[in-house]
Amino acid sequence: MIEVVIDFDELQKDRRYIDEWHDYCPKEIEHKLYSYLSEKLSLPLRIGPDAFADFFWFLRFKEWKDYSEEEWEQYKDKDEWESYSEYIEEKEENSRYGLKNKQGVRDDLKLIFLNFNAFKKKYSDLAKQLLSVIKFTLSETAKYPDNDDLLDIQIEIRS
16 A cells, blocks of 8 residues: 655745646645646646546556457447557556555545645535545545455545
């Protein structure tokens, strides 16, 4: 299990976030929240809940299996890829995101929220929105037919 400390006092500070597409210094608290989470969770920089949720689901799934082209043929009807090369391209992009354990693969995740209660008092709606995004992602991914691919995500509040 990978543990990640999310310090809600730290995320409120002004700082610059840089990824391959953005160089951004958010001023609004919502943008600071999702930029900080994106960075801490090794996701592309996102500033809003919907965009963040689009990538947060990566943390819920194991990385895609390495199928040969022959093996992939048996799965192509149930998956959405038009060709094996499209599958490989998407697999490579998918593998770039999310935290990795010592073996270099995604693992179960424990998010440790520090100073969350004070943040929640100050930004009640935003705190509820964040918990809603996480809850929605966990419930939607639980509907995925292959539960062997799901990773556990836990939240521990320490404040």
